[in-house]
Amino acid sequence: xxxxxxxxxxxxxxxxxxxxxxxxxxxxxxxxxxxxxxxxxxxxxxxxxxxxxxxxxxxxxxxxxxxxxxxxxxxxxxxxxxxxxxxxxxxxxxxxxxxxxxxxxxxxxxxxxxxxxxxxxxxxxxxxxxxxxxxxxxxxxxxxxxxxxxxxxxxxxxxxxxxxxxxxxxxxxxxxxxxxxxxxxxxxxxxxxxxxxxxxxxxxxxxxxxxxxxxxxxxxxxxxxxxxxxxxxxxxxxxxxxxxxxxxxxxxxxxxxxx
Numbered sequence: 001x002x003x004x005x006x007x008x009x010x011x012x013x014x015x016x017x018x019x020x021x022x023x024x025x026x027x028x029x030x031x032x033x034x035x036x037x038x039x040x041x042x043x044x045x046x047x048x049x050x051x052x053x054x055x056x057x058x059x060x061x062x063x064x065x066x067x068x069x070x071x072x073x074x075x076x077x078x079x080x081x082x083x084x085x086x087x088x089x090x091x092x093x094x095x096x097x098x099x100x101x102x103x104x105x106x107x108x109x110x111x112x113x114x115x116x117x118x119x120x121x122x123x124x125x126x127x128x129x130x131x132x133x134x135x136x137x138x139x140x141x142x143x144x145x146x147x148x149x150x151x152x153x154x155x156x157x158x159x160x161x162x163x164x165x166x167x168x169x170x171x172x173x174x175x176x177x178x179x180x181x182x183x184x185x186x187x188x189x190x191x192x193x194x195x196x197x198x199x200x201x202x203x204x205x206x207x208x209x210x211x212x213x214x215x216x217x218x219x220x221x222x223x224x225x226x227x228x229x230x231x232x233x234x235x236x237x238x239x240x241x242x243x244x245x246x247x248x249x250x251x252x253x254x255x256x257x258x259x
Contacts, residue, residue: 012042012170013040014038014075014078015073017036017071018035019031019036019069020055032058033227033228038222038229040220042170042201043201044197044203044204044219045204045206045220046203046205047214048060049221049224055227060173063093063095063171063205064093065086068082091167092170093169093173094167094169094173095175096173096174097160097175098177099180102148103148106144107143110148111144111159111163111166114163114167125141129166133166134162136161136162136165136192136195136200137158137162153185154185154189157177158192171202172203172204173204177193177213178210183212186212193217194216214239215236220232220233221234221235221239223238223244223246223250230247231244
């Protein structure tokens with residue numbers, strides 16, 4: 001059953017007429033995204049779905065300036081993100097990549113990495129910071145001494161989440177978080193993301209090809225095709241009653257692989 005999150009009163013991330021144009025190898029201009037406008041609010045999960053090549057991954061990379069738009073504005077709580085120092089921005093808007101990456105060492109050492117990067121004293125195993133993120137992602141403290149690279153795919157994805165959350169971000173970006181997970185692990189991750197969104201009052205933006213995830217946790221759903229928003233609205237309603245032929249055709253033959 002879809003879990004409804006508490007809606008924030010203020011927008012967290014706003015895309016206003018955002019476009020991305022790049023040069024092809026042949027030197028011609030290619031439109032990757034065109035006139036993208038939407039709001040991802042605090043306390044809600046925004047889902048972005050679409051076929052391969054629709055611009056999903058480019059869109060999410062714009063949020064913390066791994067890419068920059070060719071046109072339009074992206075704002076975090078009303079401030080143009082182009083005016084925010086990129087390192088500060090990436091603490092405010094954290095990204096969890098599609099494939100979990102574990103640094104060499106234990107689970108605890110992986111969670112301490114963000115502090116070391118900032119030249120801060122790392123928190124200890126029993127600290128509030130470590131206890132908080134373990135609780136959020138539902139990992140037991142007994143695992144802290146485990147070699148992070150020996151963990152299962154689902155466990156590594158949770159470590160990735162915990163490492164992103166340790167900096168207290170305002171926005172969490174997830175790029176195909178369930179692509180390497182089986183259905184039980186996907187269901188557990190979906191429940192975890194819903195709980196995190198509610199308890200931390202975050203704005204979560206998730207790119208996914210997984211319609212289970214889109215149906216069960218997404219509040220605001222966006223369907224992209226060829227770099228344009230074809231349809232957007234309340235997640236479960238959109239999936240139950242698509243308003244466009246394009247989205248209806250996509251739902252009839254959803255992709256089984258990530259893009």
